[in-house]
Amino acid sequence: MKIWGKTIRRPFNHIAHALTLFATGFLPQLAYRFHRRSVLTFALLLCTCCCKLGHTGESVIPLLSGFDAERVEATYPPTDQKKMGELAKLMYRLRPVDPAKLQAMANQDTSVPEGQEASPLTVGDAASIKGTIKSMQLVPIPTKLIEFLDFKQLHVLTVEATDGNDIKIITFPLPQGAQVGDHVEGAGLALHLDQAPNHATPTVSAIACNRLRWLPSSSSIVGWQLLRNKGVDISLLSDLGSRNRQPLLAKDGDAFYSMMAAASDLGQSETENPRPSEIAPVTLLQGSSELTGQWIQMNLETVLITRISVTEPQRQTELGSDHYYQIDAVGDLGKVVVQIERPAGDDGAPATFQNRYPVSVVTRHLPAFLENRISQQEGGDAVISELKTMIQMDGFFFRLWSYETDFMAQNGGGDQFSPLLIAAVIRNIEPNSADPVGVHLIGSVAAFVVILGIFGVWVWQRRIDSRDRAVRERKKEKEAETLRIP
Numbered sequence: 001m002k003i004w005g006k007t008i009r010r011p012f013n014h015i016a017h018a019l020t021l022f023a024t025g026f027l028p029q030l031a032y033r034f035h036r037r038s039v040l041t042f043a044l045l046l047c048t049c050c051c052k053l054g055h056t057g058e059s060v061i062p063l064l065s066g067f068d069a070e071r072v073e074a075t076y077p078p079t080d081q082k083k084m085g086e087l088a089k090l091m092y093r094l095r096p097v098d099p100a101k102l103q104a105m106a107n108q109d110t111s112v113p114e115g116q117e118a119s120p121l122t123v124g125d126a127a128s129i130k131g132t133i134k135s136m137q138l139v140p141i142p143t144k145l146i147e148f149l150d151f152k153q154l155h156v157l158t159v160e161a162t163d164g165n166d167i168k169i170i171t172f173p174l175p176q177g178a179q180v181g182d183h184v185e186g187a188g189l190a191l192h193l194d195q196a197p198n199h200a201t202p203t204v205s206a207i208a209c210n211r212l213r214w215l216p217s218s219s220s221i222v223g224w225q226l227l228r229n230k231g232v233d234i235s236l237l238s239d240l241g242s243r244n245r246q247p248l249l250a251k252d253g254d255a256f257y258s259m260m261a262a263a264s265d266l267g268q269s270e271t272e273n274p275r276p277s278e279i280a281p282v283t284l285l286q287g288s289s290e291l292t293g294q295w296i297q298m299n300l301e302t303v304l305i306t307r308i309s310v311t312e313p314q315r316q317t318e319l320g321s322d323h324y325y326q327i328d329a330v331g332d333l334g335k336v337v338v339q340i341e342r343p344a345g346d347d348g349a350p351a352t353f354q355n356r357y358p359v360s361v362v363t364r365h366l367p368a369f370l371e372n373r374i375s376q377q378e379g380g381d382a383v384i385s386e387l388k389t390m391i392q393m394d395g396f397f398f399r400l401w402s403y404e405t406d407f408m409a410q411n412g413g414g415d416q417f418s419p420l421l422i423a424a425v426i427r428n429i430e431p432n433s434a435d436p437v438g439v440h441l442i443g444s445v446a447a448f449v450v451i452l453g454i455f456g457v458w459v460w461q462r463r464i465d466s467r468d469r470a471v472r473e474r475k476k477e478k479e480a481e482t483l484r485i486p
Contacts, residue, residue: 058105060189061124064093073123076170076191076206081142087170088141090208092149094189095172099211102126102187120201121190127204128187129169131161133180138173159184168192168206174214175238186212211235222274223295223396230262234293241289244400245417256362256398257318259293259422263395264320264364267424276394281331281357282483284397284419285338294397298421299429300329300359305366305374305385324364327423329391330356337482343414350484351412358416360401361393363423370426390430395423 061067067090075087105126121127135158146152157169169184170191188209193202214235219225224234236255243249248256266273276297284291306326316322338357339350366374374385402415 058108058126059122059124060094060097060102060105060126063097064090064189067093069122069124072189072191078139084139085142085145087208088145088149088151088154091154091170091172091210092151094208094210097210099187102189102210103128106187121193121204123190123193125190126187127190127207128185129159129161129167129204129207129209130185131159131167131183133178133182133184134158134160134166135180136174136178157184165203165205167204169209169212170206171209171212174212175235177216177219178214179216181217183215183217184212185215221293222276223293226266226273226295227259227262227293227396230265232258232262237293240399241292244289245402245415247403247415248401248420252399256422257315259396259398260324260362260364261319263422263424267365267394273394273424279397280334281359281419282333282336282338284400285357285483285485291397292399295394296397296421297392297394298331298359299390299392300327300331300361301356302327302329302370302387302389302391304328305370305387307383308362319364321364324362325366327361327363327391327426329359329361331359333357335481339482339484340408340412340414340417341484341486342412346414348412351408358418360418360420361395361423361426362420363395363426367426367428369428389428392427392429393421393423394425394427395421398422 059069061069061072064072071086072090075083075090078084078087106128108126137156138153139156140153141149141151151172153173155169155171155173157171157174159167159169161167168191169186169188171186171188174184186209188207190204190206191208192204192206194205195202212235213233215228215231216224216234219228219234224237227237228234233254236258240252240255243252274295276295279294279296279298281298305328307323308326309323310316310319310321333353333355338353340353341350342348370387370389370391373387373389374382377387378385398420400417401420402417405416408414408416
């Protein structure tokens with residue numbers, strides 16, 4: 001099936017079209033269309049798979065500029081400020097190394113031909129860890145190094161590995177909610193080895209990891225707990241909010257695909273999910289990082305649905321599909337008027353949104369009612385479908401993302417931004433008939449109630465003085481709240 005579809009342009013208030021996610025090879029692209037196609041590059045990293053503590057003959061030292069085996073071994077244990085400084089420098093060199101590469105290096109021993117022994121494990125070799133946190137301590141690095149290394153602390157964890165042994169892990173600080181009893185997985189380089197009795201293979205007693213997958217044992221955030229139960233690395237969520245109102249970036253990729261796979265599994269699970277929190281677009285627009293990963297429900301009106309082809313094998317495996325769908329929709333603002341201020345130095349009125357605001361939704365599978373509507377309207381091979389219908393979505397808030405649009409260029413300058421949601425369940429809430437629930441009958445009853453109410457108000461007003469009447473009239477005036485966003 002082709003992944004590029006023809007463009008069909010139809011007016012829709014001041015919103016002509018919405019988001020178009022195109023995943024092509026290593027650089028899937030995400031675009032939002034308002035009278036023109038605007039494409040944002042979304043470079044996606046390979047996912048990290050973690051496995052138990054393993055042996056390897058592949059050394060990480062060649063990836064660490066300035067370090068050799070002797071210097072690595074001298075960093076542990078960090079018994080004084082000099083050693084702590086050396087350990088901090090080692091972590092600085094390790095930080096840019098791709099965690100997926102470290103994991104692949106740690107798994108090299110699994111590819112050793114049968115009958116051959118794996119290379120003996122030495123300090124500086126790649127090793128993986130999976131286990132439960134027994135203790136944790138934040139350790140400051142020497143003050144004089146903070147300016148150059150751009151971090152202030154390291155986490156020292158004691159982790160009970162799956163084989164029952166305790167391992168020390170030196171890593172960058174875990175998210176604030178991490179605690180004893182949480183599960184962690186990762187790969188790094190061996191800092192220290194314990195020689196086993198009877199000249200057996202030495203075992204790792206300390207590892208330096210530039211990133212650990214964090215799977216909290218419990219969380220006060222319902223969405224985080226649901227994602228954790230599906231194996232999502234919650235540490236990926238902890239800094240998503242720090243990139244609110246930025247274009248989608250390479251570092252978003254792992255969280256994006258793993259959350260979408262988990263959401264889809266939740267939607268198809270026979271187990272009843274907790275009730276999500278009903279939330280309005282305005283709440284998300286205020287950009288609180290605390291909302292990242294929240295389990296939410298929102299009513300939306302669809303505008304455009306796009307089938308996205310995923311061609312990278314690693315992402316297909318992670319997602320469990322070779323495609324997903326993007327639903328471009330609008331959400332109700334109620335009486336709130338959203339004003340997005342122009343960039344500094346750009347004079348003029350802000351861009352104003354009334355009644356509705358664009359919202360983006362992605363999902364691994366479309367529900368049957370949307371598939372049927374698309375098939376009837378566009379045919380079975382449609383990649384892009386303009387479809388207007390009311391839906392209710394249960395899912396997760398990813399973050400606010402930004403993109404170029406004609407509307408913003410003409411009315412406010414700068415980039416448009418809107419919430420990006422990952423759907424688990426999508427329901428049809430479109431009325432089933434032209435006269436749902438007896439609209440005409442309800443209208444007649446409502447008219448009678450209005451007339452009766454007017455008569456009652458007239459009688460009441462006759463019984464109070466003019467000052468009270470004036471106060472009451474002012475209270476009846478309901479002015480729309482204005483949300484100004486710089």
